[in-house]
Amino acid sequence: MSRQETTQAGPVSSEATAILDGLAEPASLRLLPESELQAVADAVRTEMIDAVSVTGGHLGSGLGVVELTVALHHVFDTPDDRIVWDVGHQAYPHKILTGRRDRIRTLRQPGGLSGFTKRSESVYDPFGAAHSSTSISAALGMAVARDLDEASAKVKGAPAGKRRNMIAVIGDGSMSAGMAYEAMNNAGALKSRLIVILNDNDMSIAPPVGAMSAYFARLASGDAYQSLRETAKQLGKLLPKAIYQRAAAAEEYARSLVVGSGTMFEEMGFHYVGPVDGHNLDHLLPVLKNVRDSEQGPILLHVVTQKGKGYAPAEASADRYHGVVKFDVLSGVQAKAKPNAPAYTRVFGESLIKAADADEKVVAITAAMPGGTGIDLFGQAHPERTFDVGIAEQHAVTFAGGLATEGYKPFVAIYSTFLQRAYDQVVHDVALQNLPVRFCMDRAGLVGADGATHAGAFDLAYLCCLPNMTVMAASDEAELVHMVATAHAHDTGPIALRYPRGEGVGVDLPERGVALPIGKGRMVRAPEGARVALLALGTRMAEALKAADALEAEGIAVSVADARFAKPLDEALILDLAGRHEVLVTLEEGSVGGFGAMVLHLLAERGALDAGRVRVRTLTLPDTYQDHNTPDAMYAEAGLDAAGILKTVKAALPERKARGAKLVSVAQK
Ligand SMILES: Cc1ncc(C[n+]2csc(CCOP(=O)(O)OP(=O)(O)O)c2C)c(N)n1
Secondary structure, three states, X not given: OOHHHHHHHOOOOOHHHHHHHHOOOHHHHHHOOHHHHHHHHHHHHHHHHHHHHHHOEEOHHHHHOHHHHHHHHHHOOOOOOEEEEOOOOOOHHHHHHOOOHHHHHHOOOOOOOOOOOOOOOOOOOOOOOOOOOOHHHHHHHHHXXXXXXXXXHHHHOOOOXXXXXXXXXXXXXXXXXXXXXXXXXXXXXXXXXXXXEEEEOOOOOOOOOOHHHHHHHHHHHOOOOOOHHHHHHHHHHHOOHHHHHHHHHOHHHHHHOOXXXXXXXXXXXXXXXXXXXXXXXXXXXXXXHHHHHOOOOOEEEEEEOOOOOXXXXXXXXXXXXXXXXXXXXXXXXXXXXOOOOOEHHHHHHHHHHHHXXXXXXXXXXXXXXXXXXXXXXXXXXOHHHEEEOOOOHHHHHHHHHHHHHOOOEEEEEOOHHHHHHHHHHHHHHHHOOOOOOEEEEOXXXXXXXXXXXXXXXXXXXXXXXXXXXXXXXXXXXXXXXXXXXXXXXXXXXXXXXXXXXXXXXXXXXXXXXXOOOOOOOEEEEOOXXXXXXXXXXXXXXXXXXHHHHHHHHOOOOEEEEEOOEEEOOOHHHHHHHHXXXXXXXXXXXXXXXXXXXXXXXXXXXXXXXXXXXXXXXXXXXXXXXXXXXXXXXXHHHOOOOHHHHHHHHHHHOEOOOOOOOOOOEHHHO
């Protein structure tokens, strides 16, 4: 079967995966004897590698939890028992086992399965995710809802419902975020029956950082363990007596388990169990059963796994194949396309290095995304001024605020979508105090296969409303170089710059960036007698120029301006455009409530709309969460490609009639 056919036709029904044919739902998996579960795991692994080789996506994380996923669905009664996968990027094996195997080769493809967990996709996904460290909070909410239901049934004398389990599975990287601790703090106090599985593969996207990571490593190395006899005794306290006696007799039980007392988790009110070898089903299964049957309050089960397990190229790679494009299964070689222009991320990283070469006050901060943000490059040049704070965006922002108070020039490089998590820190810790923190938002606008959870859609709306904030968007990679220089020079308050995922447009890069005048845009095209003005913010400029060409070809002259700043606006430029054109269209790679809203606000305030002479249209992303697709298709859906711009302009453009005749729009003709 060719690759193409494989993609269309669903699972390869090879010998290696034949055992999965009879396992459409986890209920069938639960009927299998334990002795067959390793064969199921092997088949899931084969299926997953083959599927991701054609779709691309997250590979290493899923490979590391294959045995854990099989064991969980065998031991727990899903979907009544809830498994909440943190981030959800490791849930491909879970998708294969929960009725989605026939669509697994549509992962991240247009119209296909999401690359994360999604409630609307399956009843086996009780909580949607993609941003990290939410699983313990969500599972605790579910556990408390169950407890309230049970209490209410008791009061009403209704029969007790089914005994249900709530399980959060969270990686060691995701355990670096504050939310995980906020949830554990609450869970320890509530004493609700909740199971947290710490999937410790000693990796985040990059190698994990921080004191917690070192602590997990110490726990896993066994230094903190008690004697096995002591352990068995302590574990017994968690379990109903009969089960304990049975379990205690099992050799693997004693072999694999240690209950730590005095671990940080114990201090927080959790029963700590582990570490357990997450690839050994003989160890995992009895432990999970014991944890399932325990009547005790929150339990933390520490499972040690290997990212990329079972696929040699992944095991051998530095990032354990966290995220991959299509690849050849035999060699593991990825089909990386040759870039035509440098990526924005690289241009940003290199520009920042130059700024830091000349100024020792420049420091760079990333929240667990050194590679994704270009801070890895900066780290090679200036390691002592590079700070990877872990998945901790809130901390990253306030930490930058602290640095700024002492005269440093912090550049916080966080994807637009992840900066959402640190909003109050942006407002309260930085903007309100007018601290010169530089927010560098990679992945601004639509990102494609990662879908709605990762769309950098809202930063313009959530930053432009903040007093003291300056907001810029680069229209090409040369502009980005200048905007890094602008952010460096702007030391009187916070400033944000946004740029998209992927490659630039191929313009020449200046050797050095030059600081731009704050709040000034630029005219890109200013033909005589233009009736239409396109005012673009960011990289929609390329589509604006295409649309302008098409209109010119029809004899409609078009002015094109690059706003550069969403805040402060170039008032003179915008008022001039509104005064001289019949149609003014704003363009942005962002949600409603952003740049277009700022422009409308200005025009309304200045009375520029009062005479009704200019027709203003604001092109933004739609007021929906767009499903994953290629960015081009998503922008077309949003009407933000050249064709969409053309359509908007034509619908708005009044037709020229004889003097005195009523103006009607071209589209109304
Ligand atoms: C709030 C937030 N910040 C950053 C990310 C990007 N991200 C996705 S997975 C990941 C690493 C997660 O590491 P871990 O929890 O250990 O899981 P593993 O991939 O190692 O299985 C990061 C940083 C995210 N999803 N959410």
